[in-house]
Amino acid sequence: xxxxxxxxxxxxxxxxxxxxxxxxxxxxxxxxxxxxxxxxxxxxxxxxxxxxxxxxxxxxxxxxxxxxxxxxxxxxxxxxxxxxxxxxxxxxxxxx
Amino acid sequence: xxxxxxxxxxxxxxxxxxxxxxxxxxxxxxxxxxxxxxxxxxxxxxxxxxxxxxxxxxxxxxxxxxxxxxxxxxxxxxxxxxxxxxxxxxxxxxxx
DNA sequence: ACAATAGGCAAGCAGTCACTTGCATGTCAA
DNA sequence: TTGACATGCAAGTGACTGCTTGCCTATTGT
Numbered sequence: 001x002x003x004x005x006x007x008x009x010x011x012x013x014x015x016x017x018x019x020x021x022x023x024x025x026x027x028x029x030x031x032x033x034x035x036x037x038x039x040x041x042x043x044x045x046x047x048x049x050x051x052x053x054x055x056x057x058x059x060x061x062x063x064x065x066x067x068x069x070x071x072x073x074x075x076x077x078x079x080x081x082x083x084x085x086x087x088x089x090x091x092x093x094x095x096x
Numbered sequence: 097x098x099x100x101x102x103x104x105x106x107x108x109x110x111x112x113x114x115x116x117x118x119x120x121x122x123x124x125x126x127x128x129x130x131x132x133x134x135x136x137x138x139x140x141x142x143x144x145x146x147x148x149x150x151x152x153x154x155x156x157x158x159x160x161x162x163x164x165x166x167x168x169x170x171x172x173x174x175x176x177x178x179x180x181x182x183x184x185x186x187x188x189x190x191x192x
Numbered sequence: 193a194c195a196a197t198a199g200g201c202a203a204g205c206a207g208t209c210a211c212t213t214g215c216a217t218g219t220c221a222a
Numbered sequence: 223t224t225g226a227c228a229t230g231c232a233a234g235t236g237a238c239t240g241c242t243t244g245c246c247t248a249t250t251g252t
Contacts, residue, residue, distance in 0.1 A: 005101075005104045005105050005110065006105050008104070008105070008178070009102050009104070009105035010239085010240080012240085014181075017182060018181075018182075021182050027198075027199090028198075028199065029197090043240095043241085044242070045198095045199085046200090046243085047240070047241055047242080049199075049200080050240075050241080051240085067198095067248095067249060067250075068197070068199075069198070070199070074182070076182045076183070076184050079179065079184075082104070082175060082178055083175065083178070083179050086113060086114075086170070086172045086175060088172050088173070088176070106210080108210085123228075123229090124229065125228070125229090140211075141228095141229085142212070142213085142230095143210070143211055143212080146211080147210085163219060163220075164219040164220065164227070164228050165219090165228070165229090166229070
């Protein structure tokens with residue numbers, strides 16, 4: 001499994017996660033369209049596809065294939081590694 | 097303030113955070129030595145210095161100058177942005 | 193079958209990044 | 223003051239990354 005931190009390093013990939021967080025089970029074309037419309041990100045289909053590959057390898061996005069469609073779903077579980085690696089200590093107020 | 101995600105993207109920078117998480121107020125030379133000894137990271141002083149610059153710009157490391165020493169301290173507060181951007185939802189089990 | 197749709201693969205290119213190298217600044221002890 | 227120590231600055235280099243380009247495969251509708 002690839003590097004989750006490196007996967008998060010790119011702003012377009014974070015926008016993809018934002019979009020999938022709002023709406024699950026989107027296809028590549030849906031993600032592309034919505035990135036352009038709502039997130040002001042103008043990336044080609046191939047570019048977004050490559051970004052999704054990285055997110056998938058990091059375990060942040062899961063894919064279900066159905067016919068000629070590929071539905072993408074966010075998985076926030078791997079993000080916990082970050083919070084658990086450097087937990088807030090003592091006086092710094094903790095998570096909600 | 098620079099990109100916290102990009103700051104975390106490099107494994108050496110994460111090792112620096114690990115080290116500072118274990119022990120606060122370390123100088124550059126201390127960090128270099130401990131990175132080599134305990135984390136198996138062999139980076140030059142200049143390389144580590146540049147990494148620390150990135151961490152500092154991301155707000156993850158704070159610096160106190162005293163005489164000819166610079167003491168570095170981790171600040172985990174900016175990490176909360178990540179957990180708050182894509183909070184775990186519904187059935188996915190939450191943090192401890 | 194045929195065209196249209198959704199996606200996949202891979203080479204090439206330009207920009208960025210981490211690292212090195214070499215020298216400069218500032219502080220402390222003797 | 224002088225040398226040793228801790229750090230700072232900046233140019234150059236090789237590798238990596240994100241993106242494009244061009245073509246290919248698979249599925250669906252008519």
